[in-house]
Amino acid sequence: MSAINGQSADVSEAPDFDLDGDTLREECGVFGIFGHPDAAAITALGLHALQHRGQEAAGIVAYDGKRFNTERRLGLVGDHFSSEQTIQRLPGSAAIGHVRYSTTGETILRNVQPLFSELASGGFAVAHNGNLTNALTVRRDLIRDGAIYQSTSDTEVILHLVARSRKTQILDRFIEALRQIEGSYALVALTNKKLIGARDPLGIRPLVIGTLDGKYILASETCALDIIGAKFERDVENGEIVVISEDGIESHKPFPPMAARPCIFEYIYFARPDSVVHGRSVYDVRKKMGAQLAVESSIDADVVIPVPDSGVPAAIGYAQQSGVPFELGIIRNHYVGRTFIQPRQSIRELGVRMKHSANRHVVRGKRIVLIDDSIVRGTTSVKIVQMMRDAGAKEVHFRISSPPITHPDYYGIDTPKREKLLAATHSLEEMRRFIGCDSLAFLSVDGIYKSMGYEQRDPVRPQFTDHCFTGDYPTNLTDIAVETGKQQLSLLAETA
Numbered sequence: 001m002s003a004i005n006g007q008s009a010d011v012s013e014a015p016d017f018d019l020d021g022d023t024l025r026e027e028c029g030v031f032g033i034f035g036h037p038d039a040a041a042i043t044a045l046g047l048h049a050l051q052h053r054g055q056e057a058a059g060i061v062a063y064d065g066k067r068f069n070t071e072r073r074l075g076l077v078g079d080h081f082s083s084e085q086t087i088q089r090l091p092g093s094a095a096i097g098h099v100r101y102s103t104t105g106e107t108i109l110r111n112v113q114p115l116f117s118e119l120a121s122g123g124f125a126v127a128h129n130g131n132l133t134n135a136l137t138v139r140r141d142l143i144r145d146g147a148i149y150q151s152t153s154d155t156e157v158i159l160h161l162v163a164r165s166r167k168t169q170i171l172d173r174f175i176e177a178l179r180q181i182e183g184s185y186a187l188v189a190l191t192n193k194k195l196i197g198a199r200d201p202l203g204i205r206p207l208v209i210g211t212l213d214g215k216y217i218l219a220s221e222t223c224a225l226d227i228i229g230a231k232f233e234r235d236v237e238n239g240e241i242v243v244i245s246e247d248g249i250e251s252h253k254p255f256p257p258m259a260a261r262p263c264i265f266e267y268i269y270f271a272r273p274d275s276v277v278h279g280r281s282v283y284d285v286r287k288k289m290g291a292q293l294a295v296e297s298s299i300d301a302d303v304v305i306p307v308p309d310s311g312v313p314a315a316i317g318y319a320q321q322s323g324v325p326f327e328l329g330i331i332r333n334h335y336v337g338r339t340f341i342q343p344r345q346s347i348r349e350l351g352v353r354m355k356h357s358a359n360r361h362v363v364r365g366k367r368i369v370l371i372d373d374s375i376v377r378g379t380t381s382v383k384i385v386q387m388m389r390d391a392g393a394k395e396v397h398f399r400i401s402s403p404p405i406t407h408p409d410y411y412g413i414d415t416p417k418r419e420k421l422l423a424a425t426h427s428l429e430e431m432r433r434f435i436g437c438d439s440l441a442f443l444s445v446d447g448i449y450k451s452m453g454y455e456q457r458d459p460v461r462p463q464f465t466d467h468c469f470t471g472d473y474p475t476n477l478t479d480i481a482v483e484t485g486k487q488q489l490s491l492l493a494e495t496a
Contacts, residue, residue: 027412029053032096032188034195040090044081049227054101061125064092072112098127128155130184134478184411203238288451290317297441305329307372314401315371364392378422398437403469
């Protein structure tokens with residue numbers, strides 16, 4: 001129990017008090033290169049830069065002119081792809097790679113990407129960032145028609161659709177497959193002659209084109225180009241397919257034109273701060289979000305403190321706008337993974353101290369403004385606020401540089417179900433009392449758009465995919481609709 005303005009907040013109110021689960025899980029990261037003699041080694045370096053997008057598994061497929069060579073492992077890139085022996089098992093001048101966090105499918109080796117299959121036209125490997133919202137429906141139809149699945153990943157749907165196509169050219173088969181899927185995807189695929197990249201018609205997930213020594217590269221973020229000294233050329237456009245071969249690069253746009261709606265969370269949380277996404281510096285955008293937060297919800301305070309690391313740029317912006325000094329009042333331990341000792345609730349609750357510790361000299365006796373990028377279930381926020389109070393903070397004011405998350409994601413972000421989202425089940429005052437802070441405020445939805453250079457959110461044609469805040473899902477959610485219909489039929493049967 002912790003005292004809050006004379007009241008008490010019981011952390012046991014938190015649904016499933018799991019500090020590791022109280023976060024927005026990264027999606028995935030993809031990388032590909034064509035025509036370079038060190039393709040696998042460069043891909044491994046690119047995946048290192050994209051490690052923040054997925055820490056559960058990594059894989060590389062390389063083609064040496066005769067055969068495809070594959071290495072897929074559970075764990076971090078550096079654990080498996082830093083040795084010369086591993087890279088030597090991946091010869092060839094073309095390769096694609098993937099880092100994974102499982103939004104669909106278990107964390108088991110058979111789900112690790114890139115996925116590979118021998119088709120009638122030759123080998124075909126694919127790696128996917130995003131989530132298909134009709135994958136289960138298509139999967140059921142394919143299995144009924146005799147398809148045999150080797151994984152539980154939604155990405156395997158793409159392999160089967162390509163394999164079943166009657167088109168003669170691999171690009172045509174790939175396009176036909178993409179016409180049958182819904183949701184979000186940034187894909188890299190490798191054949192014996194081509195490296196292919198594709199983004200969904202709305203461009204929800206990012207994909208960029210770079211060059212190194214005159215050879216083309218595809219990557220989820222520009223930071224993967226920077227680490228290898230590659231030059232950024234441009235973004236793959238929404239709905240575009242690029243084909244890289246010995247003849248150069250070709251662009252294909254097989255879908256009806258649509259206004260792009262990239263995911264707003266790339267700017268809020270997922271992309272690395274040193275990346276440039278659709279022409280915008282992620283670091284600069286996060287600072288602007290913090291500054292806009294100060295405009296909307298400033299308060300008298302002595303010091304601005306970020307919740308590291310994701311809250312740092314927004315806290316800098318907030319401090320600059322408000323004139324309140326910025327200090328590192330929380331120090332993060334970068335060498336801790338998931339909380340590994342969890343025999344009892346009391347021990348699990350101590351897990352946050354393994355990852356964050358208070359800088360007492362900065363906190364003691366101060367009125368502090370804590371800046372974080374989001375609140376998911378709120379359980380970590382409870383412990384962070386209590387940590388500040390234990391360190392002697394006079395007042396703790398919590399400010400969030402994004403709007404309240406009220407809806408789950410189905411496009412590649414692993415969010416809890418709606419009933420587990422704190423903002424979906426609590427009012428602002430209830431959230432404040434639950435977290436234990438003296439005041440609580442979020443950046444408004446229009447504030448997000450102002451930070452991105454717009455006056456406000458366009459209610460008719462929103463400029464970004466922002467469903468977690470608004471409930472405005474930009475694509476069909478076929479699998480969700482099917483499951484909801486089954487549940488309703490089941491309830492009707494029970495009451496009949």
